[in-house]
Amino acid sequence: MTVEELYEMRDRERERLARLRERIYCCSAAGCLSCGSESVRRALAAEIEARGLKGQVEVCGSGCMGLCSRGPLVRTQSDGAIYAQLTPDEALWLLSEDPAERRRLEAKRLDLNDPFFTRQLKIVLANSGYIDPESVHDYVAMGGYQALAKVLTEMTPEEVIEEIKASGLRGRGGAGYPTGLKWELVRRQPGDIKYVICNADEGDPGAFMDRSVLEGDPHRVLEGMAIAAYAVGAQQGYIYVRGEYGLAIQRLQLAIRQAERERLLGNRIFETTFGFRVDLRIGAGAFVCGEETALIASIEGKRGTPRQRPPYPPERGLWGKPTLINNVETFANVPPIIMNGARWFASIGTETSKGTKVFALAGAVRNTGLVEVPMGTPLRTILFEIGGGVPEGRQFKAAQTGGPSGGCIPAELLDVPVDYESLAAIGSIMGSGGLIVLDDSSSMVDVARFFMEFCMDESCGKCIPCRAGTVQMHEILCRFSRREATRQDLELLEELCVLLKETSLCGLGQTAPNPVMSTLRYFRHEYEARLTDREGGAQ
Amino acid sequence: MSAQTSVNSPERSSGQAVDQRAKMLERAMSRHHYAGDALLEVLHTAQELYGYLSPGLLREIARKLRLPPSHVYGVATFYHFFTLQPRGEHTVMVCMGTACYVKGALGLLEVLERRCARAGSTSPDGKVSVGTARCVGACGLAPVIVWDGEILGRVTPQELNRRLDALAVAEVRDDG
Numbered sequence: 001m002t003v004e005e006l007y008e009m010r011d012r013e014r015e016r017l018a019r020l021r022e023r024i025y026c027c028s029a030a031g032c033l034s035c036g037s038e039s040v041r042r043a044l045a046a047e048i049e050a051r052g053l054k055g056q057v058e059v060c061g062s063g064c065m066g067l068c069s070r071g072p073l074v075r076t077q078s079d080g081a082i083y084a085q086l087t088p089d090e091a092l093w094l095l096s097e098d099p100a101e102r103r104r105l106e107a108k109r110l111d112l113n114d115p116f117f118t119r120q121l122k123i124v125l126a127n128s129g130y131i132d133p134e135s136v137h138d139y140v141a142m143g144g145y146q147a148l149a150k151v152l153t154e155m156t157p158e159e160v161i162e163e164i165k166a167s168g169l170r171g172r173g174g175a176g177y178p179t180g181l182k183w184e185l186v187r188r189q190p191g192d193i194k195y196v197i198c199n200a201d202e203g204d205p206g207a208f209m210d211r212s213v214l215e216g217d218p219h220r221v222l223e224g225m226a227i228a229a230y231a232v233g234a235q236q237g238y239i240y241v242r243g244e245y246g247l248a249i250q251r252l253q254l255a256i257r258q259a260e261r262e263r264l265l266g267n268r269i270f271e272t273t274f275g276f277r278v279d280l281r282i283g284a285g286a287f288v289c290g291e292e293t294a295l296i297a298s299i300e301g302k303r304g305t306p307r308q309r310p311p312y313p314p315e316r317g318l319w320g321k322p323t324l325i326n327n328v329e330t331f332a333n334v335p336p337i338i339m340n341g342a343r344w345f346a347s348i349g350t351e352t353s354k355g356t357k358v359f360a361l362a363g364a365v366r367n368t369g370l371v372e373v374p375m376g377t378p379l380r381t382i383l384f385e386i387g388g389g390v391p392e393g394r395q396f397k398a399a400q401t402g403g404p405s406g407g408c409i410p411a412e413l414l415d416v417p418v419d420y421e422s423l424a425a426i427g428s429i430m431g432s433g434g435l436i437v438l439d440d441s442s443s444m445v446d447v448a449r450f451f452m453e454f455c456m457d458e459s460c461g462k463c464i465p466c467r468a469g470t471v472q473m474h475e476i477l478c479r480f481s482r483r484e485a486t487r488q489d490l491e492l493l494e495e496l497c498v499l500l501k502e503t504s505l506c507g508l509g510q511t512a513p514n515p516v517m518s519t520l521r522y523f524r525h526e527y528e529a530r531l532t533d534r535e536g537g538a539q
Numbered sequence: 540m541s542a543q544t545s546v547n548s549p550e551r552s553s554g555q556a557v558d559q560r561a562k563m564l565e566r567a568m569s570r571h572h573y574a575g576d577a578l579l580e581v582l583h584t585a586q587e588l589y590g591y592l593s594p595g596l597l598r599e600i601a602r603k604l605r606l607p608p609s610h611v612y613g614v615a616t617f618y619h620f621f622t623l624q625p626r627g628e629h630t631v632m633v634c635m636g637t638a639c640y641v642k643g644a645l646g647l648l649e650v651l652e653r654r655c656a657r658a659g660s661t662s663p664d665g666k667v668s669v670g671t672a673r674c675v676g677a678c679g680l681a682p683v684i685v686w687d688g689e690i691l692g693r694v695t696p697q698e699l700n701r702r703l704d705a706l707a708v709a710e711v712r713d714d715g
């Protein structure tokens with residue numbers, strides 16, 4: 001297709017949508033699906049058919065609308081309202097032209113002036129809940145693939161890289177490496193064959209941001225990858241997606257087929273000399289495969305064990321070729337940066353952390369779900385205004401970010417701004433976006449033990465500090481859980497923290513002690529209270 | 540997901556089905572030109588078709604892809620997703636992600652381990668395979684189980700017990 005044809009397709013779809021009296025979006029993300037959103041959608045579709053409303057009213061699926069704890073969520077296009085916990089029968093009232101019918105649902109209508117909605121800023125999730133993720137036309141109608149058209153017809157690869165550098169975008173996969181610099185590294189490597197990989201392995205065991213992006217707006221990720229491929233000089237891309245993410249895999253497969261059919265992927269995209277293909281690689285349930293060198297080994301069909309870096313993947317990656325690896329959310333930020341400009345993006349966030357971050361908010365908060373906020377938003381705002389605070393008279397105890405590589409943030413630090421540096425300074429990390437709230441019923445020793453058990457199970461066994469160290473640390477933490485630990489155990493635990501951090505081969509082992517170190521830092525008394533030889537004698 | 544759980548072990552199916560599956564596996568391998576680096580894709584397909592990876596199946600794949608059997612076995616056992624044991628009629632996974640853990644997933648796993656089998660194995664009567672997962676993306680509904688591929692949220696031990704009762708899973712004394 002040509003650029004003109006893209007605009008025609010956009011306008012045609014916009015006109016078609018404008019002719020509809022109503023379009024009803026039923027959230028079809030994992031959370032709402034398990035609350036029966038499919039039966040709501042089926043009921044609506046059947047009724048539209050039966051009443052002959054085709055061409056006037058349309059029902060479709062959509063990506064995550066955010067407030068997962070109140071599912072199934074349904075959004076109506078004509079008035080922008082979102083309804084929560086609808087039954088199939090109730091949903092049918094939305095089909096009537098008589099406004100009185102709709103008013104019967106007033107009690108189920110969400111207040112969009114609630115801080116949950118007003119405090120958020122959606123860039124990555126801008127389309128989620130507003131388009132049918134199974135339709136390329138919907139994505140194009142929202143301006144999709146225009147950024148790709150722009151870079152291919154108006155920008156040199158160097159200009160694209162400059163734009164991304166100027167935007168200040170940093171990797172959303174955890175480490176926060178500047179994205180533009182990484183692209184430049186790959187671009188500078190000699191050789192014709194280069195690869196672009198999208199890391200969709202999302203390993204943090206309490207997080208589903210990337211999954212929601214893939215399920216809700218898969219074309220956005222493809223477009224971001226294609227722009228990256230043009231910038232670095234790659235013709236082939238891979239998306240490495242978790243095997244557990246069945247729906248995301250289906251949606252991606254469909255999106256790739258649609259993009260190929262419309263010639264938005266493949267040879268001579270927009271009639272230029274640039275060609276790019278994307279293949280899916282399905283993970284098989286190994287956390288360590290989120291680490292970039294392990295991920296590459298896994299795509300090559302081997303056991304997913306990491307290797308020593310350097311050389312880093314930009315120099316020597318997939319099949320020994322220069323390879324760019326970025327996270328799903330990183331790629332999803334690229335098209336809006338190209339369309340709205342680096343300056344726009346850089347105006348959001350803090351000095352060193354630009355743009356927004358998506359968090360999967362869960363645990364002991366009223367509103368659980370998916371939220372996106374500008375970098376630098378105080379943690380308190382996210383948890384208490386957006387999240388609605390801790391329910392039912394329980395007390396806030398700590399927030400955990402960064403999953404098994406992260407740390408716990410106690411109540412006295414709730415005003416910390418959420419950006420890479422501030423979180424690191426207090427012993428946690430931004431991580432990929434898992435944000436779990438713990439109340440006073442949780443034992444911090446138990447939380448540390450939980451994450452250590454995870455790291456122990458997931459250690460690939462290649463390096464000894466991680467393989468043996470996680471087992472030892474887990475064993476000691478179990479002794480604390482059983483109240484059988486001694487002072488010597490506590491000392492050994494602290495010693496092992498340093499050992500793992502400094503001598504492990506990859507990030508898994510290096511960061512495995514983080515949950516222990518941060519709970520020791522802020523909740524040491526909980527460990528000491530469990531010592532058998534603590535001052536004042538045994539229990 | 541549902542495809543995997545509905546496939547039974549080869550012994551339980553008719554000869555014709557076996558034939559069909561072997562053909563489909565062959566097709567998957569030829570699509571990848573019998574390249575060794577397609578091993579993961581081939582294993583995924585094999586498990587989808589047969590439900591699990593038997594020693595014979597692994598040897599066959601090794602031969603066709605011209606890989607040492609030790610390599611194929613090494614890869615198949617490295618990844619949690621692959622199972623070398625036949626599955627039960629039903630597969631029940633408890634999400635042990637952080638959100639589910641803090642909301643009582645352990646209690647659900649205890650019910651399953653007491654009544655059915657340890658995580659990662661199948662009950663003696665072959666009815667239920669028990670497994671654990673790490674965050675299935677429905678943290679807002681924690682604790683979550685995946686029952687034959689269907690995500691169920693806010694599950695209580697009572698509800699889980701009722702579901703097991705419905706399968707006539709007997710209350711066993713201790714897991715053995």
Ligand SMILES: Cc1cc2nc3c(=O)[nH]c(=O)nc-3n(C[C@H](O)[C@H](O)[C@H](O)COP(=O)(O)O)c2cc1C
Binds near residue numbers: 293
């Ligand atoms: C043990 C381990 C697990 C990781 N898991 C993920 C993951 O699930 N998703 C991800 O994007 N990055 C993960 N990473 C980080 C990647 O190695 C890599 O830094 C990242 O994909 C780069 O993309 P970015 O620059 O866009 O963040 C992990 C790293 C380690 C050490």
Ligand code: FES
Binds near residue numbers: 681
């Ligand atoms: S932790 Fe269980 S669904 Fe996320």
